[in-house]
Amino acid sequence: MTSAVVTAEIYGERRSLRLAEWQLALPLALAFAALFLAPLLLLVATSFFNDDKITEPGFASWAKFFGDPFNYKVIADTLLLGLKTVCATVIVGYPLALVYMDLSPRLQKVLLFIIIMPMLLSVVVRTFAWIVVLGREGVVNQALLGLGVISEPLRLLQTELGLVISLTQIEMPLMLLPLISVMSRLDPNLRDASAALGASRWRTLFTVIVPLSAPGLVAGCLLVFASSTTAFISQTVIGGVRLIYLPLVIWQQSLVVYHWPLAAVASLSLVVSVLTVIAALSYLGRRSSRHLQG
Amino acid sequence: MQALAPTPQQVAPAGRTLDVDNLTVRYGAAVAVDGVALGIEPGEVVALLGPSGCGKTTLLRVIAGFVRQAGGRVLVDGTAIDHLPANQRNVGIVFQNYALFPHMTVAENVAYGLRARGQRGPSVDQRVERMLEMVQLGAFRARLPRQLSGGQQQRVALARALAVEPSILLLDEPFAALDRNLRLDMQIEVKRLQRQLGLTTILVTHDQDEAMSVADRIAVMNRGKVEQFDTPVAIYDRPKTLFVNGFIGTTNLLPGKIAAVVGDTAMVELGAGATLRLPAPQGIAAGSPVVLSVRPEQLVLSPIATTDSWAIEPGLSLPLGSQLIHEARTVDGAALKIVEPRRHTPTEVPRRFCALATDARPSLFPRSTPTATE
Secondary structure, eight states: HHHHHHHHHHHHHHHHHHHHHHHHHHHHHHHHHIIHHHHHHHHHHTBBOOOOOTTTTHHHHHHHHHHHHHHHHHHHHHHHHHHHHHHHHHHHHHHHHHHHHOOOHHHHHHHHHHHHHHHSHHHHHHHHHHHHHTTSSSSSHHHHHHHHHSSSSOOTSHHHHHHHHHHHHHHHHHEEEEEEEEHSSSSSSHHHHHTTTTOOOHHHIIIIIIIHHHHHHHHHHHHHHHHHHHHHHHHHHTTTTOOHHHHHHHIIIIIOOOOOHHHHHHHHHHHHHHHHHHHHHHHHHHHHHHEEEE | OOOOOOOTSSSSSSSOOOOEEEEEEEEEEEEEEEEEEEEEEETTEEEEEEESSSHHHHHHHHHSSSSSSEEEEEEEEEOOOOSSSSGSEEEEOOOOOOOOOSOOHHHHHHHHHHHTOOOOOOOHHEEEEHHHTTTOOOOGSSGGGGGGGGHHHHHHHHHHHTTTOOOOEEETTTTSSSSSSHHHHHHHHHHHHHHHHTOEEEESOHHHHHHHHHHHHEEETHHHHHEEEEEEHHHHHOOOHHHHHHSSSSEEEEEEEEEEEETEEEHHHHHSSOEEEEEETTTTTOEEEEEEEOOGGGGEEEESSTTEEEEEEEEEEETTTEEEEEEEEEEEEOOOEEEEEEEOOOOOOOEEEEEEEOOOOOOEETTTSSOOOO
């Protein structure tokens, strides 16, 4: 057998293998089509009905939703909540990731477990725990009162501050995991090289560590933003009924008012506005880290 | 490689002295560096040579300021630098993996140290240009590190380290990642730049050939201690310990004992069956078991027996370039390697006796010393 024949056979085999691999993805693709794409199309179709009985096609639901200035405020509040949560997780999470990199492998495992732990608990449990922490008689208020920092309990529940605080903890794994995975691939010699060249720790952080960990930072921001803007349970349980975000509007329209076309419009508004911000963030992220992937 | 006329800025003031004084480093209970003392002359290249885990890289990292010592001092030009953080020591370092900043161009990498020192404007650009010309990479200034070959990356790392006019240059296994031919080129290049700048340089390596060819003096390290600190020739010819003896070059070990000491001469009775008259070693009394270490090129083969030769069982003979390597076994079972120049085709007469060459300088070690591993 000549080598040319052998090569041809190997390539032939590879081609059939590639076909087989492609076929392996079919069940998942079908599941996606049936369970994700079809409902999404159904949602789009539902939004183009005028009445809650879904009998009369038209643009009335869209006109009604976007004719009400209140809804613009809800969209803006929802996106702002996401951005505030992203900022808070970056401010807390980035230094934590830096600490993680300096720990011994054993302590790294402990910290990683602590970071992941919120994900092991049900959202409902986590959220109710925050009520205990943030309440009038909660840990935070008791501590601050005891230390004499405040004279009367702070209102943390049913405020955006309390909501951002709890979302920061709840979404923290989504920020830290991509950040840590990118940072642990950084060459530790880079920090030493920077120091040996005379750079201070801050200079090293901002000219070497931050630019090189940007891909992880961007990924973390995207995940936290997407997750916190749609965190219905945390938003309603901690934020209460006075703080209104899009997921609450969707819930009210679909399960309280039973006006599904309006709920569909609200849902699509949420999807589109969140995706727009995510696209902008990832565009900025790609620009800032273009040199890394080339 | 073209020779470059040194410009006034490239000729640094004469190198600094570097003294390491009784330095000890502990990692938990383990002692990585154990009471090391070295005095390094201005402009000298010293190689720290030893197997992995011997403490040579730790010693380098202490000098650079990345690791704090448990005891002892590091002095540059007689002034202790131990209290200074790494970014104030003005020490240039080239890492094994070069550690170039991957998101910066070649020129930005070289300018990094200058900018960290607050320098701005055209003087930085000029300095970067000059450094890149020095390492012959002027045309690559806008490239990113990953667009360069290993040798080019190393030149950038060298230019980056030298751009800030460091007082000491530290090289951490800088040639290990290069292929053999390129390694030789880079060794010559580094040596040329180091001479040109008169920089005191420490080279960490586990490659004895590299240490022998690049360094003025070699500190052979084992288990956190310096076993011998001497010129390459002295280390090869007069190893102080069995470890140094085994780590540098190839050697034959022949067990025996000292039968008698007469004045400066010791009669060494080899287990292989000969009695040799050798210069008496210090501190080994008559009757003590010893190991005679002799280099393969310091043994000769002969077809006839003499008083100071011993019988061998010849094994394979392998031509290796200009040399011929013979394997043999003594009557007491020690394996021997004998190297001779390949001047003629192997003789037909079987040569069943082995002796020391006339200019041989064998070393005697007490046999209680743990035997070398390499």
